[in-house]
Amino acid sequence: MSNQEKIQILLAEIGKVVIGQEKMINRLLIGLFTNGHILLEGVPGLAKTLTISTLAKTLHLSFQRIQFTPDLLPADLVGTMIFNPKEAEFEVKKGPIFANLILADEINRSPAKVQSALLEAMQERQVTIGENTYPLDYPFLVLATQNPVEQEGTYPLPEAQVDRFMMKIFVGYPSKEQELAVMRKMANINFKPEINAILNKEDIAKIRDEINQITISETLEKYIIELVFATRYPAEYGLTQEAQYIQFGASPRASISMNRAAKALAYLKQRDFVLPEDIKEVAVDVLNHRIILNYEAEADGINTRQIIENILKNVPITQ
Structure with a gap:
């Protein structure tokens, strides 16, 4: 099976859950296949988080969803040094950033210290804990969301960090027909589709070579x-x-x-x-x-x- 055929199957798997939003899905795939971080901006309820988590299920990759809040600390993101009394020494406890796909939900709700910790991971694909630097697994991709409506309790992203995102996608409302289909599907309390993982690391590496x-x-x-x-x-x-x-x-x-x-x-x-x-x-x-x-x-x-x-x-x- 060719990689193009696998991509079509992957899109069909995402379509089991997400209706419409073809542009958002397209841009997420572009980010995945070109090693580029993606920032999604839109009002609540437009399936930004749902689309990213569904995409993650179609990939044989590790996935972490991090909810950004004003009290989040850099250590909550990258990990920290903890003391092991048995060994009488400090050891590293890695944070959720050590995954292939990171969903940074409402990224603009965390202060500058957290943003700077994420900045190193996004640009260098590595994390510093204590005196040591640890490389992140390949592939590493940050898919972030932010809400443009609420200003209270938000911290505008620094220009240096925004520039690290390959693309910023404005997510719009669905059409009447799409919203009717969404309502009919999601109104079913028992709606729990089975999503199959289609692409693995080797497939993604080959697709990246083909795009090159x-x-x-x-x-x-x-x-x-x-x-x-x-x-x-x-x-x-x-x-x-x-x-x-x-x-x-x-x-x-x-x-x-x-x-x-x-x-x-x-x-x-x-x-x-x-x-x-x-x-x-x-x-x-x-x-x-x-x-x-x-x-x-x-x-x-x-x-x-x-x-x-x-x-x-x-x-x-x-x-």
Whole structure:
């Protein structure tokens, strides 16, 4: 059985529980297959946590759900040194971060110390406990959720940490037909579908190798660079209105993430080459958390999505 066939079976397994939300599922798979962390933002009740936990069940990987709260400590995340009186020495008690898939639920509810501990794990794929550093298992992926509605008891994520996420996905409401199907399915108290694990570590490693072989032309590589530079120097691209709203543009991680995401999207569409449409489709998710707007943008009701859409309209693909 090919990896493409396995992915279709995996999607069918997720579909036993999750109705709709195809974009969210697609982006989670892109993150899984390109080693990129994903941040999901949406109001409560949109199946963010359910989708991630269902995806975890379709994989032969270890999974930990961590509920972020204001009183969470870094040791609750990474582990700590405990004294063993029998051996008369300290030994390491590893925390839940030592899993392949981490669901960081409501990540913006924990203070800066916890965020910095997670930052090392996300970027370096390692954790420091005491004086020793411990590598995390392969693959290691943080799938985080946050609620944009409540501000009380939340701690905005530092820009340095937000930049570590490959993509930030805004999760929207389902359609009427989808919500009717969700209601009918979930209203059944005895609804407990059996989810089968489809992919293992070796499958994921092979898929990552196959995505790495996807062709992207030099023209499209340069197009990615132009899009990212347009967020930094919008006036040079004729985007004078955007120039007054953007405080900081996207980092070089945006170029890398857009390249990887476009390749993975082409792979999921069962192509072995990237089209301009692939780049445009992932651009919003890759860029929306990396562009920092000023107070003037907030006062005028301008958001990053509008800025990115204007950039995509005005930056041409040149040979």
